[in-house]
Amino acid sequence: MVRTFSEVCLTAGTLIVLFVAYVLLWTGVKADRAMDGEMARMRDRWAAAPAAAPATAPQPAPQAAPPAQEPPGYPPGQAFAEMYVPRFGPDWNKPVLEGTGTDVLKKGLGHYAGTAPLGGTGNFSVAGHRRTYGDPFKDFPELRPGDTVILKDATAWYTYTVRGAPLRTLPTDIGVVDPVPRRSPFTGPGRYLTLTTCEPEWGHSHRLVVWAELTRTRPVAQGRPEGLPS
Amino acid sequence: MYGWIWRHLPGSAWIRALISLVLVLGVVFVLFQYVFPWAEPLLPFNDVTVDEGSGATP
Numbered sequence: 001m002v003r004t005f006s007e008v009c010l011t012a013g014t015l016i017v018l019f020v021a022y023v024l025l026w027t028g029v030k031a032d033r034a035m036d037g038e039m040a041r042m043r044d045r046w047a048a049a050p051a052a053a054p055a056t057a058p059q060p061a062p063q064a065a066p067p068a069q070e071p072p073g074y075p076p077g078q079a080f081a082e083m084y085v086p087r088f089g090p091d092w093n094k095p096v097l098e099g100t101g102t103d104v105l106k107k108g109l110g111h112y113a114g115t116a117p118l119g120g121t122g123n124f125s126v127a128g129h130r131r132t133y134g135d136p137f138k139d140f141p142e143l144r145p146g147d148t149v150i151l152k153d154a155t156a157w158y159t160y161t162v163r164g165a166p167l168r169t170l171p172t173d174i175g176v177v178d179p180v181p182r183r184s185p186f187t188g189p190g191r192y193l194t195l196t197t198c199e200p201e202w203g204h205s206h207r208l209v210v211w212a213e214l215t216r217t218r219p220v221a222q223g224r225p226e227g228l229p230s
Numbered sequence: 231m232y233g234w235i236w237r238h239l240p241g242s243a244w245i246r247a248l249i250s251l252v253l254v255l256g257v258v259f260v261l262f263q264y265v266f267p268w269a270e271p272l273l274p275f276n277d278v279t280v281d282e283g284s285g286a287t288p
Contacts, residue, residue: 007231018258022266023273100279102271112279127279132270137278174280197278204274 023132027106031134034107038095042079046154074098074117079108081118083126084150088139090229096151100127109136112177116191118151119158119217125177125194130201130208137197141166143210148227149193157225160193160212167209168199176209184211 074080079095086092096118100110109128116122128137147162163185167176175182177194186192191214199208218225235253239246270276 003233004231011231015261018261019266019269022262023270023275026262026266027270100281102276105276105278110279112281129275129278132275169280171277171280176280196280198275202275204277207278207280209280 027132028134031106031129031136035095035134038079038097038108039082039093042082042095049154073113074111076113077101077104080111081151081153083109084152084228085143085147086150086227086229087143087147094128094134094136096126105129106133115177115194116179118153119156119191119214121189121191122179123177123181123192123194125196127196130197130199137195140195140197140208140210143195147212148215149195149212150225150228152220155220157216157218157220158214159216159218159225159227161215162210162212164211168206169209171204171207173207173209176207176211181211186211186213190214 076099077097079097081096083094083096084092095108096111097104097108098111099113104110105127109126112125112127115125118124129135130137130140143162143166145162145164149160149162151158151160167183169176169183173182176184176196179192180186180189181192181194184192184194193212193214195210195212197208198204199206216225236246236250239249241249
């Protein structure tokens with residue numbers, strides 16, 4: 001009797017240790033693999049789409065315009081951009097996928113469906129894991145005004161500059177992804193970016209939000225923008 | 231429980247140890263492949279959006 005009880009306790013303890021290892025380590029391994037796959041597939045698509053490439057190469061001048069002509073929606077669950085945040089480290093580079101479902105966020109950052117397209121007028125809003133699944137937004141609270149969030153799609157680099165420190169808010173506060181985000185430093189329409197993640201680090205009682213606005217665009221043909229280690 | 235399994239495994243002690251190892255690896259595989267992925271979303275780490283969960287489109 002005592003023997004069986006202690007065996008059950010041991011089994012339960014082992015299960016818990018294994019589960020913690022799964023959540024802390026294995027989800028990261030899986031997510032890194034999935035993100036690499038998404039990134040590779042996206043780059044293949046970009047390379048295989050000649051419609052976009054020749055348009056940008058010869059004439060860089062009207063480059064600010066393309067986002068406006070972009071179709072209103074990206075295909076759900078598919079990566080369409082990559083994000084660089086120098087504050088998170090020189091190697092920090094994640095794919096952005098369309099949608100914010102649990103499955104999507106296991107494979108990269110998620111673009112809130114229905115918010116503005118990349119570089120477009122409105123609010124390009126992106127959610128990401130702070131912990132587990134590769135910890136993409138682990139250093140989220142380190143973001144400071146003036147930091148850049150750089151995104152790249154098939155045709156251009158978009159540099160957004162952070163305005164204001166990360167804000168702690170409630171999960172129901174969907175106004176933060178409005179075209180002119182509520183409680184943000186912005187007052188009029190513009191080309192904004194919102195990032196959201198969970199707060200506290202391991203909890204879900206609140207959300208952490210940071211806003212940025214588009215400060216530069218640059219055709220892919222002109223190479224990586226400044227502020228980004230090559 | 232474990233003693234019962236051990237007694238019902240065939241072969242010498244070495245073969246039993248080998249079978250036990252395979253059984254343990256099998257259990258760990260099933261846990262990582264099926265059980266934990268099911269249990270993990272029940273934890274709060276997935277709540278990173280402001281629209282109260284996933285799928286909802288603001």
